[in-house]
Amino acid sequence: MFSGTEVTDLLRDKGFKATPQRLAIYEALASTTEHPNADMLYQKLTPKYPTMSLATVYKTLDILCTVGLAQELNVGEDAFRYDANTSNHPHVRCTVCGRVDDVPVLNDVGLLRQVAASTGYDITGRQIYLYGVCPGCQEKKRKHLH
Secondary structure: OOOHHHHHHHHHHOOOOOOHHHHHHHHHHHOOOOOOEHHHHHHHHOOOOOOOOHHHHHHHHHHHHHOOOOEEEOOOOOOOEEEOOOOOOOEEEEOOOOOEEEOOOOOOHHHHHHHHHHHOOOOOOOOOEEEEOOHHHHHHHHHHHO
C-alpha cells in the first residue's frame, strides 16, 4: 500500500488532482482484500463522505487503474471488482456467495510457456480467474445437510 503522499505525488505526476475523496477511495481499496466493486466502496465511504457520488467512485477507480495504483478484475459478475495489488496474481471467486480471494501460490510459468509454444503468441500479460465454493459456503452446506 502506498502512503497518502506517494499516491498524491503519483496522481499529480500523471496530471490528476489528488482530492480527499480520491485518496479515501484508494485507501479503502488498498486496506481490504475483499476485491470490492464500485458500489461496495461507495457504500463504505458515504458515511464519512456524504457528498461523494457513485460517479466519483467510478471515475476515481478508472484513474487509479490508469496510473497503476489498482487493477480491474472481471470475475464474471455484472460489475468489475478492483484490487490495489497490481502484481500479476490469480483470483478465485465463490460461485455461491461471490467472495473473491487472491490465489497466493500458483506457479503459472509452465502454463504461460505452453500457451506461447502452442499459439505462437509472445505472452505480455495475464489475468487468471478460478471458480469454486469457498470454505464458508462449504461449511454452511455441510451444516444444512446434517
